[in-house]
Amino acid sequence: MADWSNWSGSVKCQPREVLFPTSDGEVATIVRRAAASQQVVRVAGTGHSFMPLCATDDVLISLDSLRGVQWADTVRRTAAVHAGTKIHELGAPLAKRGLALENQGDIDRQAIAGAVSTGTHGTGPTLGSISTQVVGLQMVTATGDVVDCSAESDSELFAAARVSLGSLGVITSLRLRLLPLYRLHEQVRREPLEHCLATLDERTHANRHFEFFWYPTDDCAFTKTLNPTELPATPEPEEGDGQGAGLASAERDRVGESWQIFPTARENRFNEMEYSVPAERGVECFLQIRDLMQRKHSSVTWPIEFRTQAADDIFLSNASGRATVAISIHQGAELRHQEFFADAEAIFRRQQGRPHWGKMHSLAARDLAELYPHWQRFLAVRRRLDPAGRFLNPLLRRLFID
Numbered sequence: 001m002a003d004w005s006n007w008s009g010s011v012k013c014q015p016r017e018v019l020f021p022t023s024d025g026e027v028a029t030i031v032r033r034a035a036a037s038q039q040v041v042r043v044a045g046t047g048h049s050f051m052p053l054c055a056t057d058d059v060l061i062s063l064d065s066l067r068g069v070q071w072a073d074t075v076r077r078t079a080a081v082h083a084g085t086k087i088h089e090l091g092a093p094l095a096k097r098g099l100a101l102e103n104q105g106d107i108d109r110q111a112i113a114g115a116v117s118t119g120t121h122g123t124g125p126t127l128g129s130i131s132t133q134v135v136g137l138q139m140v141t142a143t144g145d146v147v148d149c150s151a152e153s154d155s156e157l158f159a160a161a162r163v164s165l166g167s168l169g170v171i172t173s174l175r176l177r178l179l180p181l182y183r184l185h186e187q188v189r190r191e192p193l194e195h196c197l198a199t200l201d202e203r204t205h206a207n208r209h210f211e212f213f214w215y216p217t218d219d220c221a222f223t224k225t226l227n228p229t230e231l232p233a234t235p236e237p238e239e240g241d242g243q244g245a246g247l248a249s250a251e252r253d254r255v256g257e258s259w260q261i262f263p264t265a266r267e268n269r270f271n272e273m274e275y276s277v278p279a280e281r282g283v284e285c286f287l288q289i290r291d292l293m294q295r296k297h298s299s300v301t302w303p304i305e306f307r308t309q310a311a312d313d314i315f316l317s318n319a320s321g322r323a324t325v326a327i328s329i330h331q332g333a334e335l336r337h338q339e340f341f342a343d344a345e346a347i348f349r350r351q352q353g354r355p356h357w358g359k360m361h362s363l364a365a366r367d368l369a370e371l372y373p374h375w376q377r378f379l380a381v382r383r384r385l386d387p388a389g390r391f392l393n394p395l396l397r398r399l400f401i402d
């Protein structure tokens with residue numbers, strides 16, 4: 001038995017075994033052995049999800065021994081990476097080959113397969129989540145077979161597998177669409193909220209990446225703008241120089257390689273809920289959550305984050321079939337979040353919100369079915385691949401069966 005905990009400490013479990021396979025073959029052996037003894041198999045990335053997605057009493061797989069870039073094609077701008085590679089381990093090796101990820105989220109500590117499996121995203125109205133950057137993947141299924149899928153080969157599985165919470169199999173390798181290496185100019189500014197909202201639409205569309213954090217303590221916005229630039233790098237852009245709560249909370253200007261500029265550090269632990277609403281409802285939903293915090297939860301000092309995402313066609317994507325605004329709320333890991341998150345969730349649900357799969361929510365299969373245009377197609381793929389529920393823990397049963 002081993003103790004396992006997620007990043008925020010909200011999830012703890014004691015798997016019978018935690019295993020570190022070094023090849024597809026070893027993953028297949030683990031899955032077959034677990035099947036023979038009727039055990040559940042879960043796979044963990046770096047445990048940065050706030051929900052008990054990885055939790056199991058049985059077999060937990062870590063792909064920490066399956067890391068690194070397998071190959072890169074600089075002409076086609078694609079690369080294959082081992083699924084256990086941390087996002088921060090991709091920047092330098094890809095840069096050496098003149099390549100970079102199209103977009104990234106707020107941090108780069110996650111395993112690439114973990115980030116992909118929950119639809120982890122950054123911001124930008126023309127950009128999708130990291131899952132949309134995947135052009136093919138390989139995984140070990142419940143029978144111990146190794147399957148490969150892409151838009152050209154088993155496209156139904158491909159549309160399901162890119163956001164699948166480890167419910168279809170253990171992803172061992174991902175092929176990514178990349179950009180030529182580029183620098184980003186980051187500008188973080190403190191502004192009156194009114195100015196931020198009055199210029200939001202224009203700035204969202206005039207910049208490659210635009211987002212804002214609203215701070216309840218002084219009702220102001222910190223806007224964050226990122227654009228590709230030819231400007232020289234500013235001296236030593238530090239990887240992860242976030243401040244205070246670790247979210248954008250200090251004005252700054254810096255230029256550096258995209259993979260150095262995207263991530264910020266998260267020094268203080270917190271719990272988080274995030275829902276994605278149709279883009280046109282974003283501001284209204286944000287204002288309702290702000291009102292809730294000011295009226296009823298004024299003790300919460302953590303910010304609301306407001307980001308955009310382009311529509312995509314991945315079955316369980318938060319942006320499946322619709323342009324999206326993702327709104328996140330936070331609370332210190334040591335503080336009670338339950339009442340605040342429950343009140344906010346009621347607002348998010350009235351706004352047709354879809355929960356971030358890695359962040360806190362209370363939804364079950366019956367609630368989720370009506371939120372995703374291709375929900376039934378995902379369920380059909382899941383039943384085809386794992387009829388015995390080898391990869392289902394209690395949370396995944398709630399999401400896909402109950």
Ligand SMILES: Cc1cc2nc3c(=O)[nH]c(=O)nc-3n(C[C@H](O)[C@H](O)[C@H](O)COP(=O)(O)OP(=O)(O)OC[C@H]3O[C@@H](n4cnc5c(N)ncnc54)[C@H](O)[C@@H]3O)c2cc1C
Nearest residue numbers: 045046047048049105106111114117120121165166171358
């Ligand atoms: C500080 C912090 C900042 C964050 N910032 C953002 C952000 O900016 N944008 C955003 O969208 N999200 C963000 N998140 C959420 C986070 O990106 C997701 O929860 C992500 O899934 C975590 O990746 P992980 O490697 O820790 O995966 P885990 O949490 O370990 O696992 C997540 C899921 O992926 C599955 N999985 C992992 N590896 C595999 C594999 N090889 N094959 C199949 N399934 C697999 C697991 O079974 C599980 O279902 C943040 C979370 C934290 C704690």
